[in-house]
Amino acid sequence: MLSRYLPILEWGRTYNRSILTSDLVAAVIVTIMLIPQSLAYALLAGLPPVVGLYASILPLVLYAIFGTSRTLAVGPVAVISLMTASAAGAVAAQGTAEYLEAAITLAMLSGIMLAILGFLRAGFLANLLSHPVISGFITASGILIATSQLKHILGITAGGDNWPEMLGSIAASIGETNPWTLAIGIPATLFLFWVRKGGKPALVAMGLGPRVADMTAKAGPVAAVVLTILAVRALDLGERGVKIVGAIPQGLPPFAVPSTDLSLIEQLWVPALLISIIGFVESVSVAQTLAAKRRQRISPDQELVGLGAANIASAFSGGYPVTGGFARSAVNFDAGAETPAAGAFTAVGIALATLFLTPLLFSLPIATLAATIIVAVLSLVDLKTPGQLWRYSKADFAAHVATIAITLLAGVELGVITGVAVGLLLYLYRASRPHAAIVGRVPGTEHFRNVERHEVFTVPHVLSIRIDESLTYLNARWLEEYVLERVAERPELRHVILMCSAVNEIDASGLESLEAINHRLGDGGIGMHLSEVKGPVMDRLKRTHFLEELNGKIFLSQERAFGELSRDNGEPAVPHDHYHARGMI
Amino acid sequence: MLSRYLPILEWGRTYNRSILTSDLVAAVIVTIMLIPQSLAYALLAGLPPVVGLYASILPLVLYAIFGTSRTLAVGPVAVISLMTASAAGAVAAQGTAEYLEAAITLAMLSGIMLAILGFLRAGFLANLLSHPVISGFITASGILIATSQLKHILGITAGGDNWPEMLGSIAASIGETNPWTLAIGIPATLFLFWVRKGGKPALVAMGLGPRVADMTAKAGPVAAVVLTILAVRALDLGERGVKIVGAIPQGLPPFAVPSTDLSLIEQLWVPALLISIIGFVESVSVAQTLAAKRRQRISPDQELVGLGAANIASAFSGGYPVTGGFARSAVNFDAGAETPAAGAFTAVGIALATLFLTPLLFSLPIATLAATIIVAVLSLVDLKTPGQLWRYSKADFAAHVATIAITLLAGVELGVITGVAVGLLLYLYRASRPHAAIVGRVPGTEHFRNVERHEVFTVPHVLSIRIDESLTYLNARWLEEYVLERVAERPELRHVILMCSAVNEIDASGLESLEAINHRLGDGGIGMHLSEVKGPVMDRLKRTHFLEELNGKIFLSQERAFGELSRDNGEPAVPHDHYHARGMI
Structure with missing residues (x-):
């Protein structure tokens, strides 16, 4: 029970020297990648910039x-950074x-929200974000982020809260481009x-083993950092x-006390x-x-707790929102x-960097950092998805494109x-328009199929309707409209059978409609x-x-229902029979 | 096509003298009821009070x-009047x-909103209000309305925005009760x-025919109005x-120009x-x-248009929101x-009343109107529903009780x-947790049933999962978690069959999970x-x-799938077979 909320109790018990070595090697590599x-x-x-380092220590x-993933690396990520800029920019000016x-x-x-959702086991809320919405959001965010960094590559001042504004602002001051920054x-x-694609093959060609080459190529940004510092x-x-x-x-992260200003919280809770x-x-x-x-x-619900704890730690150590990248x-x-x-070892690595490495970064050009961001986020932009969605599902396409358009135009x-x-x-x-079908018996079988798709046997005074969904509000x-319209079309009708084989649930509203x-x-x-x-x-x-008031019977199988009712000669059913049939269930 | 948007064109064509007589009789009776x-x-x-009359003329x-119901009577109703008081009270003081x-x-x-929803055929949005939520809302509104009218019966001044406040306010000034008002x-x-229950039998006992007695009893409020005016x-x-x-x-309703003040519209659009x-x-x-x-x-969508037109007419003639009562x-x-x-004849009746009858209403006590309201709304309060819902569905009970509690406590x-x-x-x-079952073959049949509920035949290297819902985001x-967990439990597994007989739709997110x-x-x-x-x-x-990448086959029937795969001896499937089977669909 306790280890459900503290997964460390589980993996910590079998921790040994060989695992330690693997973890330490990974931590060194991730630290090198994480600093830029x-x-x-x-x-x-x-x-x-130092706030990014603070956010990469305690949260990890x-x-x-508290986290349940063995390999997730937590810290600042691109999309969340953009959302932070948008939310904080709405309440104060950058630099204040x-x-x-x-x-x-x-x-x-x-x-706090993540932790509460975790304790409520409310991870299902994440389902509200469908794949098309997430991918649309990430594509649009990637475009926004890359555009926002262009000014640093050009060495100009530009702003804008949405994509057209950003482009306009860059166009307006492109004449002031600083050639050295551009260089x-x-x-x-x-x-x-x-280096993303070509780095590994080049290093392999230089004689490195493929795994070492891969890891070294991943440190490409570090090379860019070092080279541009030297150039400056x-x-x-x-x-x-x-x-x-x-x-x-x-120095180490400061102990920060998050604001308890209610008006600030009121402004920030939706973006949070x-x-x-x-x-x-x-x-x-x-x-x-x-x-x-592997x-x-x-456990998605426990992940909420883990990420919640990471973000609370980030707040108390002067950082900003983090997640798994x-x-x-x-x-x-x-x-x-x-x-x-x-992850904990990586935190130690970043802490050491904060203590000793920061003076070396004095001459690091902002343009190098912007280049890192642009290259990282452009790989997120996915232009194939809209076409695939259009072919597969117009509804998903609509959600995808609406997300992209509104993100670009309104944030x-x-x-x-x-x-x-x-x-x-x-x-x-x-x-609100679920699937249902009028069914008839496939001759020579006990199967009932859609009358519009199969050659089936029906009788005029019995209408069999198969409902293909649960009956909910x-x-x-x-349901009322559908059944009553079908009935209104057939004056000779004496019996309606609702075939409920696909009805997993009938809620109170569905029951009221049946009544x-x-x-x-x-x-x-x-x-x-x-x-x-x-x-x-x-x-x-x-x-x-409902069963007492039901003006008919309940049958175990559609075959039995159709068999009995299709032989009905028009005389009223015998009440005894009626209750007997119902008693079987 | 035109008569879909103008239903009057349909029923107007067959209008005749006998229908006219029926409509006129009904209009007189409804007019008498509608004035108080x-x-x-x-x-x-x-x-x-006159605003109520204005709202009962042009909208009708x-x-x-534009309306599609032959017998709906539109005008001011209790719940909408309460909502109007709540929304208008938030922006201005009563009487201003x-x-x-x-x-x-x-x-x-x-x-405008109703008309737009009508043109968009968006009547399905009303589905968001389930039966338990509507009945909870109406019960709580009835309690709030009756409580708000108590002060008029007592002849005191009281206020309050929610139920506890209202009760407190009445209790505080109950000492100032005016005995004549109470009388x-x-x-x-x-x-x-x-008169609601006992009026008709009493009139029948006095020798009236049952139908006339019923109609006369419905005019009970008019008798109360006349008697109390005389008493005053x-x-x-x-x-x-x-x-x-x-x-x-x-006089007739004035021509009113609704406000175009944007800040007012911003405050009122949610309540509207x-x-x-x-x-x-x-x-x-x-x-x-x-x-x-009858x-x-x-047509629910055209009803939106009809009610939209009625409300726009109400606004332009100095009225307030109306609906069918x-x-x-x-x-x-x-x-x-x-x-x-x-309805149109009723409108003429109310217009005549506005022109000639209003001086007679000078001495009408407010307490009589309050009594009319209290008696009308208390019949809306339904105390049996919570118990029924509790027994039938805890989720519906929760929605019902939450609606009652929040309506009473927060408006x-x-x-x-x-x-x-x-x-x-x-x-x-x-x-997010739909129904699915591991199935096996019922011996001697082609049916596959839940292994937990039936004695069925399975083999260890084939897992058949029946999915009982459409696959959506x-x-x-x-779906991913469910299938992969089941698979993780069975190391001897070679084949998984997803039985999709109840899957009516697979959206893009569902497809991505299948992939x-x-x-x-x-x-x-x-x-x-x-x-x-x-x-x-x-x-x-x-x-x-997906079909090209599928690491298996698509079978027309579960029987064929299980039959073929359960005979699999562990050797890899022949690719030709694979494509052939798929080609059958």
């Missing part, structure tokens, strides 16, 4: 204690203490693009208008909720994919991490909300019968007055 | 043109011009309670602190939407019930109304929203097969790469 990423994503979030330790306070408060709120930014971007120092580019990171405070859900969905997808590769399991988790996995301890928050709303509306629309109104149908059919002298009612459904019906 | 009701509901809405004419303007704007916004209010209330005049009660209606402006949906649901339920009795049909529609039906023309708007949200959350929760994540399962099973050397895929589902799957 943390700085870059803090930049994207509009925060001082907390996730190691209020802006940082908003970011810390977002981490706090998001952490850093373009080669860095091209190098990083190349050698050519004194800081004096020529190339923006650099500058002094980063040395969206950050929580997007972060959770992203993280769980990564964790599930990696767990399945036949391990994660795809690229770094894959590196952690490939590097051989076996337990969450690898990340409204984009997510629109995607969820469009998906839900289309779902409710379809759920979303389709209760439809209304029974009542109206009874007024017209038509018997209402049910066949193939499932056991649990029947158990619940027995607790109501 | 209109005044009372305007009082409940916090508006001058417009509904007669701004308050009236807010009420008119609510009618305008609600009318009017209590007998009026008791008389009206008695005779005893000069207006001078003794009994509040009376006073001067009502004589709720008023629209609640009003629509109430009206459609009444219209459907009455239509079914084997007529209504249950009691008056039943009277209209029973009185023999045959077409919507009866009508939050009450409705809570009911919808709780219902939807519980639905999504269940939808709400359960896509569950992920296929991929992971493939990694483990396990074949993934589908059986009994429905035609439309198969057609869509063919438009994707």
Whole structure:
């Protein structure tokens, strides 16, 4: 029981030296990868670079204690950084203490929400984000993020809250482009693009083993960082208008107290909720994919607790919202991490970097960080999905495209909300018009099939309707209309059989509609019968007055119902028979 | 086509003298009933009584043109009046011009929303209000309304935005009770309670025919009005602190211009939407019930247009939101109304009353109107439903009780929203954990049944899973977890068959989960097969790469799938066979 909430108790028990070695190796590699990423994503979030490092220390330790994935690497990620910038930017200007306070408060709120959802076992809420909505959101976020970083490559000042504004702002000041910044930014971007695909083969060609080559190529951003720092120092580019990171405070993360200002919380709770859900969905997808590769399991509800703890820790140590990242988790996995301890060791690595490495980063050009971000996020942009969705499902296409369009034009928050709303509306629309079929007997068998698709046997005074969904409030109104319309078309009708083989549930609204149908059919002298009612459904019906009021019988099989009622000669049924048949169930 | 949007073109064509007579008789009876009701509901809405009359003229004419119910009687109703008071009270004080303007704007916004929903054929949105939520809302509204009218019976001043506040406020000033007002209010209330049930038998005992007695008893409120006016005049009660209606402006409704103030619209659009949906649901339920009795049909989407037109007309003639009322529609039906023309004639009756009758109402005590309201709404309070729901469905019970509690404690708007949200959350929760079963063959048959409920035949290396729901984004994540967990439990497994006989749809998220399962099973050397895929589902799957990538076959029947795979001796399947089997579909 306790180890359900503290997974560390489980893997910690079998921890040994060989696992320690694997975890340590993975931690070193992830640390090297995470340092430039943390700085870059803090930049994207509009925060001082050091905040990215703070967000990569304590949260990793907390996730190691509470998380269920053995290989997930937690920390700042691109999409969440963009959402943080959007939410904090709505309450304060970048660079102010209020802006940082908003970011810390977002981490706090998001952490609390995730933890509460975890304790409520409410992970199912993530289902509201369908695949098309998530992929649309990620594509649009990737485009927004890459566009927002262009100014750093050009060395200009630009802004904008949505894509057209961003493009307009860049176009307006493109004349002020700093050639030295461009001379850093373009080669860095091209190098990083190349190293993603071409790095490993090139290193293999140079004689490295494929695994070492792969890991080394993953450290491409570190090479870009080192080379551009050297270039800035050698050519004194800081004096020529190339923006650099500058002094980063040395030392461990401060103890921060998140704001308890209610008006700030009121402004931030909606974005915090969206950050929580997007972060959770992203993280769980990564964790599930990696767990399945090693036949391990994660618990989505406990993941909420783990990510909640990580975000609360981030808030108290001056960081901003974090979640499990795809690229770094894959590196952690490939590097051989076996337990969450690898994450804790990575935290130690980042802490050491914060203590000793930051002076070396003084001359790091912002353009290099922007190049890192652009290359990382453009791989998220997926232009094939819209076409595939269009061919497969117009409803999914609509949700996907609406998410992309609103995210680009009105920002990340409204984009997510629109995607969820469009998906839900289309779902409710379809759920309100479920599938049903008039069925007849396939000659020579006991099977009943759709009269429109098969050659089947029917009789004019019996109508058999197969209902292909559970009867819930979303389709209760439809059921009444559907049955009564079919009945209105057939004046010779004496019996209606509702074949309930696919009805897994009848909620109170569905029951009320059945009662209304029974009542109206009874007024017209038509018997209402049910066949193939499932056991649990029947158990619940027995607790109501419906069976007593039913103007007909309940049959174990459609075959028996049709057989008996099709022989009905028009005289009223014998009451004894009626109760007898019902008693069988 | 035109008559779909203008139903008057259909029934107008066959209009004749005999129908005219029926409609005229019904109109006279409904007019007599509607005059005190209109005044009372305007009082409940916090508006001058004459506004109730205005809202009962033009809207009826417009509904007669655009509505599809032959017998629905439109006008001010109790619940919508309460919602109007709540929404207008949030932006202005009762008695001010701004308050009236807010009420008119609510009618305008609600009318526009209803009409738009009608043109979009979006009547399905009303499904979001389940029966338990509607009945909870109506019960709580009835309690709130009756409580809000107590002060008029007592002749005191009291307020409060929710039930505890209302009760507290009444308790605080109960010492100031005006005995003369009480002497009017209590007998009026008791008389009206008695006349509802006892009026008809008493009149029959006095020698009237049952139908005439029924109609006369329905005019009970008119008797109360006349008697209390006479009492006020005779005893000069207006001078003794009994509040009376006073001067009502004589004349036809004014031409009002609804506000175009954007900040007002921003404050009112949410309540206007709720008023629209609640009003629509109430009206459609009444219209459907009455239509079914005469084997007529209504069109819910066109009803939206009809109610939208009625509300827009109400706004332009100085009225407030209206909808189809249950009691008056039943009277209209029973009185023999045959077409919507009866509604138009009622409008003429109310217009005549506004022109000539209002001076007679000068001495009408407010307490009489309050008694009318209390007696009308207490019949809406239904205390049996919670117990029935508790026995039948805990989820429906939860939605019902949450709606009652939040409506009483936090008001009508939050009450409705809570009911919808709780219902939807519980639905999504269940939808995210659909039903599925591991099945085996019933010996000697071709039927496959749940292994936990039946004695069936299975083999260890084949796992047959019957999925009992469509695969949508709400359960896509569950599907992956469910299948992979079942597989993880069985190391000897070589084949998984997903039996899709109940799968009516696979959306893009469901497809992606199938692809992920296929991929992971493939990694483990396990074949993934589908059986009994429905035609439309198969057609869509063919438009994707899924069938090419499928690590197994598609079988027409579960019997064939199980038969072939259970004979598998462990050698890899022959590719030719594989494509051949798939080609059959």
